[in-house]
Amino acid sequence: MYTRTLRPSPVKHIYKFASHKNGNVQTVESSLEFNACFHFEYANEVSSFVAQPEGFYYQFENRTCSYTPDFELFCRSGKKVFVEIKPPPEALKHDFIQRFTAKKKAVEMLGKELILVTDHQISSIPKLRNLKLINRYAGLYTEAVSRKKIHELIKKSHGLTIADISELCGADSAEVLVDVMWLVASGKVLINIDETFGYESLIWVGGGQ
Known part of the structure; x- marks a missing residue:
């Protein structure tokens, strides 16, 4: 096992993601x-994630090769x-498939799993757009209306829209949106992440909330 450190490169762009x-x-x-x-930030089944984790070695064509997952x-x-991230054209290449199979065997020896995720899965719209909208308000500490009140209204009604909440609270829809997105980010309320989100989209409370 070894650790790879990302450094500035003239051929690659380095991005930084602030994870709450x-x-x-x-x-x-x-x-x-x-x-x-x-996607990982707001996947309920993922408790935490690491980019460029500790790598490992695998055997390929009688050689020992090093590999760092994404x-x-x-x-x-x-x-x-x-997780290995790859665009579909690269993921379909014979060499990649052969190497990926060898990597999976090595990972199984570590008691872990290796999966392939393509840009089609990551860049799916409107899901990615919704996730970025949620993330925009996730770190806000100031309430626009009242998160507690909004949460209670949604819980009692078994589902409301931002337009509904705006009318019930006597608040502007844009202000309600800020608090609703914070509640979504914290897992206190739910939306259909695969549909375009708007003021008429349904918001509800999941079990245990």
Whole structure:
């Protein structure tokens, strides 16, 4: 096992993702990896994640090769998952498939899992747009209306829209949006992340909230 350190490069752009879930900043080397961070940040099954985790060695064509996964996910179930990010054209190349199979065998020996994630999965719209909207308000400490009041209204009604909440609170929809997105980011309320989110989209409270 070894650790790879990302440094400024004339051919690669370095991106930094401020993670509220991890309480730190993750450094990645592509816009695709940066966008993947939004998915991991708000995936309920992921308790934390690390970019450029400790790497490992694997055997390929009678040679010992080194490999650093793009991410390691630590799941609430206790499972640890390495993630390789690749655009579909590269993921379909024969050499990549052969190497990926060899890497998976090596990972199994470590008691972990290796999965492939493509840009089609990461860049899916409107999901990625919604995740970025949530992230925009996740770190706000100042309430625009009242998060507690909004949460209670949604919980009692079994689902409301921002337009509904705006009318009930006598507040501007844009202000309600700020508090609702904070509640979504904290996991206190839910939205359909796969549909375009707007003032008429349904917001509800999940079990245990």
